[in-house]
Amino acid sequence: MSSQSHFIAEPKIAAIVGCPFSGGQAKPGVDRGPINLVEAGLIQQLEGLGWKVEFDGHHQFEEISANGDPPIGKLRNPRIVSRVSKAVAEAVGYHAKMGKLPVTLGGDHSLAMGTISGTLDTHPNACVVWIDAHADINTPETTESGNIHGMPMSFLLGLGEKISEYSWIQPRLQPSSLVYIGLRDVDAAEKRILKENKIKAFSMHEVDKYGIGKVVEMALDHVNPKRDRPIHLSFDVDALDPSVAPSTGTPVRGGLTFREGHYICEAIYETGLLVALDLMEVNPSLEDAASVHQTVAVGCSLVRAALGETLL
Ligand SMILES: [Mn+2]
Known part of the structure; x- marks a missing residue:
């Protein structure tokens, strides 16, 4: 590990936040994701890289499981998604405040309402690099499915109708502090939202045109021109091509290659700002x-x- 980490205390501690939760979308099973990642040896692998790793077990959400959670407007499972994300915000925020690196394993992407809120509690100047096939920026009004994993970014940015159940989310992320890489399945309303808010997005078109190295450089130039702001990296595996990562709820062909996905992670690590x-x-x-x-x-x-x- 040659890079210095500007915001993580020594000795470097990675805090694994296991979030077996699937309420932000309709398909069962995504709540097994974090369990399988840990069972595959992720903790030992990170220790092998020189990190101290803390893992207190997977978060248990039964006590706040939905005992009747009727829709609010179009939103499905609105109360449990809110309460789980709030719990995740507190866990991530606590670890960040202690100078550790929170590594949240989902679970569906609605959890990012929590993870990014937790990051911003400790690092209010953090920017977000969001790697995904989808923009996840529908509002409670524009969503067609009602699945909240397609909406976390609108809550974090404070777009759309205010839902009192979600009043714990401070809409403090500026549109200029967000950048996307990998998009290729964006709803018409989401395209309008991205344009209206001047949100920088590098779709697969730009990855093809410029190559991943240039795209990551341009993305960081946009949200982090002086390379001095903390970075929250939110990686949805569906950003990868389904031939690389087939087991995900909403696969879309034409995605990032194995190396393009890894390059993004390597380049963010090299900044020392994660x-x-x-x-x-x-x-x-x-x-x-x-x-x-x-x-x-x-x-x-x-x-x-x-x-x-690293490869070498
Ligand atoms: Mn996503």
């Missing part, structure tokens, strides 16, 4: 055993790359 990492939407119940094994292995590998593993 303060929080999410790895989301690994769903071990989808596809055959070989595909699940492949997806879990890629997930572990991405986390290692973001925590300093």
